[in-house]
Amino acid sequence: MPAIHHNGALEAALKATSSAVERILTPILHKPSGLEARVVEAMHYAVFSGGKRLRPFLVLASSELFDVDRKRALRVAAAIECVHCYSLVHDDLPAMDDDDLRRGKPTVHIKYDEATAILAGDALLTLAFEILSAPETHDDPNVRLELVSALAKASGYQGMVGGQMIDLMAADYELDQAAVCRLQQMKTGALISFSVEAGAIMGHASTSARASLQGYARDLGLAFQVADDLLDAEGSIEATGKAVGKDAAAGKATLVSIMGLERAKQQANMLTDQAIDHLSGFDDRASLLRAVAHFAINRHT
Structure with missing residues (x-):
């Protein structure tokens, strides 16, 4: 990938990543002829309804730092997108965030039905591990095992699912800034x-290289979430493609509600600077990661 110096070029690179990941997933999500075709159709709808593909982009950008084969990196990128899309399908369900709109389109449970949406999310999650465990993803079985283990931890109760549980309970508790940061990190x-x-x-x-990337990812993740909270507070449904103002309506504590708009914006900028500082030991190949940190807090969707 070329060095990226401004948002227009970065957005073009994000689109290229999206197309490449979709080329990986298109044959995998080929609709079968049996009655199970409905769930595959719903999976396809969830994955191919747009989105920034930020997580796949981060996989490719970090892989470039270590000369990882692009085809292998793309398979891992496709796996993480399956997990991300599964989480959105389930988050949108009436039992969770109860959203009717995602990326400007009807959510999966509105387009199909709740049961199909649950199954589609389940199937996308399991598909991610099928992709990671395949020999085409990496010829070293220990690497495949580490990828499977790391993604399982990140997406389970110690990570994303645990964070969602805390988020669902947040309206009933007075979370301080440290608790909200922990929620968002998960x-x-x-x-x-x-x-x-x-x-x-x-x-x-x-x-040492892994420690630097862990620091970068930690600060980037928090900056990204602060930006999300700002969009919920200040954005419009037309710009974001989803409902806004839901955190305030639900009485949920966010960094924006705790700190106020201006301090939250300052915090997002500080976190972005910290994330970029973690990359000081890398050369120009880390320009993608530096650029995406700025993109994360300047986006409008």
Whole structure:
């Protein structure tokens, strides 16, 4: 990938990543002829309804640091996108966030039905591990095992699922800033961290290189979530493609509600600077990761 110096070029690179990941997933999500075709159709709808593909992009950008084969990196990128899309399908369900709109389109349970949406999410999650465990993803079985283990931890009760549980309970508790940061690090940050570390796992990176990427991912994940909270507070349904103002309506504590708009914006910028500082030991090949940190807090969707 070329060095990226401004948002227009970065967005073009994100689109290229999206197309490449979709080329990987298209044959995998080929609709069968049996009655199970309905769930595959719903999976396809969830994955191919747009989105930034930020997590796959982070996999490819981190893989480039360690000269990982692009085809292998793309398979890992496709796996993480399956997990991310599964989480959105389930988050949108009436029992969770109860959203009718995602990326400007009807959510999966509205387009199909709740039962099909649950099954589609389940199937996308399991498909991710099928992709990671396949020999085409990496010829070293220990690397495949580490990828499977790391993604399982990031997406389970120690990561995304645990964070979502805390988020569902947040309206009933007075969470302070530290508790909200922990919630966000689990709910949003864990998958972002896996995406950044995946390249290091595949590239047999040194302990120090992995520590630098972990620091970058931690600060990026928090900055990304602060930006999400700001969009919920200030954005419009037309710009974001989903309902806004839901956190305030539900009485949920967020960094925006705790800190106020201006301090939250300052915090997002500070976290972005910290994330970029973690990359000081890498050369120009880390320009993608530096650029995406700025993109994360300047986006409008």
